[in-house]
Amino acid sequence: MKILVPFKSVPDPYAGAGAAAKSVINPFDEIAIEEALRIRERGEATEIVGVTIGAPAVDEQIRSALAMGVDRAIRIDDSRALDPYAISRILRTLVEREAPQVVLMGKQAVDDDSNQVGQMLAGLLGWPQATFVSKIEFLDNKTRAQCSRETDGGIEVIAISLPAIITTDLRLNEPRYVSLPGLMKARKKPIEVINCEQLGVNVHPLTTTLSVASPPRRTAGTRLESVEELVTRLKQEAKVL
Amino acid sequence: MAETLVLIELDRQRVKRPSLHAITLAQQLGGDYALLILGSGVAEAANSIISYGAAAVLVADDPALAEPLADRYASVIAQATRQQGAKRLLASSSTFSKDVLPRAAALLDAPMVTDVLALAKVDGAIAYQRPMNAGSKLATVKVDGELCVLTARATAFAMPSANGAPCLIATFAFDAASLPNEMQFVSRELRASDRPDLAEARVVVSGGRPLKDSETFERLVGGLADALGGAVGATRAAVDAGMAPNDYQVGQTGKVVAPELYIALGISGAIQHLAGIKDSRIIVAINKDADAPIFQMATYGLVGDLHQIVPQLIAAIQKT
Ligand SMILES: Cc1cc2nc3c(=O)[nH]c(=O)nc-3n(C[C@H](O)[C@H](O)[C@H](O)COP(=O)(O)OP(=O)(O)OC[C@H]3O[C@@H](n4cnc5c(N)ncnc54)[C@H](O)[C@@H]3O)c2cc1C
Numbered sequence A: 001m002k003i004l005v006p007f008k009s010v011p012d013p014y015a016g017a018g019a020a021a022k023s024v025i026n027p028f029d030e031i032a033i034e035e036a037l038r039i040r041e042r043g044e045a046t047e048i049v050g051v052t053i054g055a056p057a058v059d060e061q062i063r064s065a066l067a068m069g070v071d072r073a074i075r076i077d078d079s080r081a082l083d084p085y086a087i088s089r090i091l092r093t094l095v096e097r098e099a100p101q102v103v104l105m106g107k108q109a110v111d112d113d114s115n116q117v118g119q120m121l122a123g124l125l126g127w128p129q130a131t132f133v134s135k136i137e138f139l140d141n142k143t144r145a146q147c148s149r150e151t152d153g154g155i156e157v158i159a160i161s162l163p164a165i166i167t168t169d170l171r172l173n174e175p176r177y178v179s180l181p182g183l184m185k186a187r188k189k190p191i192e193v194i195n196c197e198q199l200g201v202n203v204h205p206l207t208t209t210l211s212v213a214s215p216p217r218r219t220a221g222t223r224l225e226s227v228e229e230l231v232t233r234l235k236q237e238a239k240v241l
Numbered sequence B: 001m002a003e004t005l006v007l008i009e010l011d012r013q014r015v016k017r018p019s020l021h022a023i024t025l026a027q028q029l030g031g032d033y034a035l036l037i038l039g040s041g042v043a044e045a046a047n048s049i050i051s052y053g054a055a056a057v058l059v060a061d062d063p064a065l066a067e068p069l070a071d072r073y074a075s076v077i078a079q080a081t082r083q084q085g086a087k088r089l090l091a092s093s094s095t096f097s098k099d100v101l102p103r104a105a106a107l108l109d110a111p112m113v114t115d116v117l118a119l120a121k122v123d124g125a126i127a128y129q130r131p132m133n134a135g136s137k138l139a140t141v142k143v144d145g146e147l148c149v150l151t152a153r154a155t156a157f158a159m160p161s162a163n164g165a166p167c168l169i170a171t172f173a174f175d176a177a178s179l180p181n182e183m184q185f186v187s188r189e190l191r192a193s194d195r196p197d198l199a200e201a202r203v204v205v206s207g208g209r210p211l212k213d214s215e216t217f218e219r220l221v222g223g224l225a226d227a228l229g230g231a232v233g234a235t236r237a238a239v240d241a242g243m244a245p246n247d248y249q250v251g252q253t254g255k256v257v258a259p260e261l262y263i264a265l266g267i268s269g270a271i272q273h274l275a276g277i278k279d280s281r282i283i284v285a286i287n288k289d290a291d292a293p294i295f296q297m298a299t300y301g302l303v304g305d306l307h308q309i310v311p312q313l314i315a316a317i318q319k320t
Helices: A027-041 A056-068 A084-098 A117-125 A180-188 A227-237 B017-029 B043-047 B070-084 B095-107 B214-228 B236-240 B306-319
Strands: A002-006 A009-011 A023-025 A047-054 A072-077 A102-106 A129-139 A144-151 A154-161 A164-168 A191-194 A207-213 A222-224 B004-007 B033-039 B056-061 B088-092 B112-116 B118-122 B125-132 B137-143 B148-152 B168-171 B183-188 B203-207 B231-234 B261-265 B282-287 B300-303
Touching: A002 A027, A002 A084, A009 A056, A023 A027, A023 A056, A027 A047, A027 A056, A027 A102, A027 A129, A027 A164, A047 A056, A047 A084, A056 A072, A056 A180, A056 A191, A072 A084, A084 A117, A084 B095, A102 A117, A117 A129, A117 A164, A117 B070, A117 B095, A129 A154, A129 B070, A129 B095, A144 A164, A144 B095, A222 A227, A227 B282, A227 B300, A227 B306, B004 B017, B004 B070, B004 B095, B017 B033, B017 B088, B017 B118, B017 B148, B033 B043, B033 B070, B043 B056, B056 B070, B070 B095, B070 B183, B088 B095, B095 B112, B095 B148, B118 B137, B203 B214, B214 B231, B214 B261, B214 B306, B231 B236, B282 B306
Parallel strands: A002 A047, A002 A102, A047 A072, A072 A191, A102 A164, A129 A164, A222 B300, B004 B033, B004 B088, B033 B056, B056 B168, B088 B148, B112 B148, B203 B231, B203 B261, B261 B282, B282 B300
Antiparallel strands: A009 A023, A129 A144, A144 A154, A154 B183, A207 B137, B112 B125, B118 B125, B125 B137
């Protein structure tokens, strides 16, 4: 079984406000990489291919993915501001070329927060999808997967035929740290660089971000001294009790 | 024919109220709108939404739609959108709409905007405001093309009024036999609770990492919520540690709430958590660390050990 893991570089979500955040692999995609590695470690996958779309600067995150244990990586060289639908159409072409049995990716990128690409890719390919997944088991000689999904109403379990798209939620696993030997090995692993023209895909984003502003901030209120004072304020001032 | 199609979400054959808030976005966009519901045995649900000013309620009612499987649902939703000749397809943000609508967008060859908070006019054209980076940025987005798909943050749009003239209920006919059939429903966790739904509650009490285990969490967070008739939420740290189920998670990648009163117990105030609570009217923080970031945005702050404060607070509220 071959697993394709698309991933994105995002500003480190743990960086403090104001600080210039370094780039990292989107945390949900890192969970997808980790899961692919675990699937391979239990003997159910033979190859893990990572793919990302971006300028040469994302090679650093590609090296991290390779150091975690991804076998080889592809960078689709494109530095335009692409929207999720454009990304999905590019990935569709790549999926058709690579023919994986499973595409495993994060449910959302924590910079854009759109939560669209996996589902769009599944729609474009006509493949089944399991989104927001916290557990994956392969069934019937790896022709199907049973997935637990984190939904607003609690955990839902579905079974899907392969090939399929699976998007990860936080509870699927805890990604490993990159090891020094991993980093050494990563240097020797291949990164293929290809552009949209070579892939034969011509897409243009249909959404444009016109401006980005800081939303209004809440300001600090009042420090209170006691439970009695809190109850009084909630009753008399805030009128919520 | 309707310019906008609003997908309404059901939970066990009943309309989920936050999903109705998307109707308010449809009204702000202007033009006529139809409501769409999918399911099996949903006549009663359809009847309950005829007075929201829609041109029609479209109903796709078939045993094949008993469970919200994304491949079938997206297919029917895309067919209905085409049949209506709609220019927009929208729904309130939820795990349901985020699962099925991007897939429907791909089938419709349309772009999508997630979590619309408000409309804006830029050079005479409609643009959409949406949060990014855990709500730390507010983007204004323009969409090109014939058709676009939107999800609306339910907390940013009011409940629409239900005093419109009753509209027609129309059956949306589709060929169930030709729907995709490669996804099967297996099971769903059933958790009975007398507490209000997080997304709709007037009061939400949430707990963080120091709640230690599920018993302590339930006794303190659950106990305070019950004293206030509220819902229970949690941080990622509390859910990861198994103190609370996943659907209690509030924040960037969990639920977004905007109650009258939000009480944060032992929550540091990470940006990912604040993304889900910012629009609450009153925020109370109880934390033993006087420098916890949550105090920078709480309406009322109390510094101290929650294990002592919360039982006192429950007792004080029960006395009032
Ligand atoms: C990709 C990604 C997505 C995320 N999504 C979410 C999300 O949707 N929702 C979310 O909540 N988080 C999310 N997080 C996690 C987030 O960054 C924080 O780690 C998390 O919110 C911290 O939870 P906490 O406040 O419970 O724990 P901590 O940050 O550990 O804070 C615990 C607080 O409790 C206080 N405390 C300790 N003991 C006591 C006591 N006895 N009495 C009173 N106070 C006490 C401490 O002073 C501290 O402030 C996400 C992170 C990432 C990277």
